[in-house]
Amino acid sequence: MKVSVIDHLFDPWQVVADYQQGLTALKGKYGATCLFVGTMRDFNEDDSVKGMYLEHYPDMTEKQLLACLQQAADKWSVLDALLLHRVGDIYPDEPIVAVAIWSSHRGDAFDACRFVMEQLKSNAPFWKKELLTSGESRWVEKNTNGYAKKS
Amino acid sequence: MKVSVIDHLFDPWQVVADYQQGLTALKGKYGATCLFVGTMRDFNEDDSVKGMYLEHYPDMTEKQLLACLQQAADKWSVLDALLLHRVGDIYPDEPIVAVAIWSSHRGDAFDACRFVMEQLKSNAPFWKKELLTSGESRWVEKNTNGYAKKS
Amino acid sequence: MSIKVRYFASLKEQLGRDEDNLEAVREYTVSQVWTEVNPGQAMPDNVLIAVNMAYVDQAAVVKDGDEVAFFPPVTGGER
């Protein structure tokens, strides 16, 4: 299991593909991989956003991210897990977070990946400050419930 | 939304990355991508498996796969979706299926992706025949529930 | 024209053929189609049925030109 806090643009598909390539001992053992990629949107709560700054608490961040993966592995049959999270200045359409879970069967991969995202959002010490196109900036006060209103 | 039935080895990470690259109208709109990749394991029900043949019902397959994506889009706020499925001879460690969902928020992406996998497994006309290392071959009679026993 | 009857996977192997053609002299239900092309042989309990690539049940009506498919439970996805 690996976590990584990244201060530059990264390609989640490539990083996960490379990481999987290195899982030589698990070849033929995992039947399921669930990857979640969180990307920066250019609007939030009806305001246009041109960028954001993601502050974090160095060292505590890595410790909490690893705890998220460990808790998931305690609850489900997880063969391996990878968690990447950006910090610093981030612009629309850039990836913010990637969580990948490898397991024998699909249910474990889906549930563990979802769980890690929810744990991360409530426990990992990251704080988003949005820069609006109006020139204002504001701290994001709380997370959304994760669903869009269905029309 | 796109479905594809593939009769050769493919790289799900690359295909999904390329497809996302083409979603120019959605840049900055999607905040969440959930990708599930199903890979061939080298054992099943305690037997060693050296390969399998995946039969399908051409045309009905594509129609059912598209219906899986459409049903997901009816239930959740889905911005785009991609579904790839192998047929023919498949060997351990090769990808069998990939489902990717793009949405504004994480809950929609996770739930829709999971739903598509479950729908696919009960509705898409694919049949697996396993070739065991013992030389025997056997049709897989039913799907597992998706979870490994947790020790 | 006629009704095309198709079989897949283990059912195809059990029957020893992948399709039948039924001269459509009248309308049939799906279960009548089965009996016409597999006389004396019961339809498997867990069989799935599609007419023109859409799932139906045994009571569905089949017309001249239709394609009827019989197959075992599907097993796609990961493993």
Add this chain to the structure above:
Amino acid sequence: MSIKVRYFASLKEQLGRDEDNLEAVREYTVSQVWTEVNPGQAMPDNVLIAVNMAYVDQAAVVKDGDEVAFFPPVTGGER
């Protein structure tokens, strides 16, 4: 030695500084640490607290050499 007190994000901006050092003349609870370094100022209602990078509540004991952090609700992940 001393107790290092750290602030993050909006709380850091409100206080106008990112850390304090408290000479540890005795053991403190977390809430006593807050009062020592922010006299006359109430601890925000929704504040999160970590001692040595592990979450704790206000009653937790802080010793010489510990690092105490106060920060607002976290907002990582996608958006």
